Amino acid sequence: MxxxxxxxxxxxxxxxxxxxxxxxxxxxxxxxPLFDTARWVRNLERGYLKMWNLHCSGQRPQHFKVTKNDLEYPYDRYIYIYI
Structure with missing residues (x-):
């Protein structure tokens, strides 16, 4: 100090x-990275998708990390359909 x-x-x-x-x-x-808005938004969206997939698969909320090469779910290949 x-x-x-x-x-x-x-x-x-x-x-x-x-x-x-x-x-x-x-x-x-x-x-x-703090000022890389595009990466921040991309990772936030990946996190939301991962949470949604966990929910849809019946899993309880849990801690997870979104990594640069997170291939568990192909987040960038999702097609968004607006209803």
Missing amino acids: KEYEERVVSLALSRPKLQALTNKLKSVRMTC
Whole structure:
């Protein structure tokens, strides 16, 4: 915690250091998964489909992970029919 406080004070007292850190974060944020909206939405939809498949197969709610190569259900090949 002390290191954190020292870092905060250092940045607060040095405008160039703070600006350099801000610029670095801005330049790398688009490569960070947090800001990859398409991937986030795709994985959210995969999670919903996995939950639905678990429900339809009579299984109880359970913890699961949605992974990049999740082949348990072919989520990207579903055809959505709107009624």
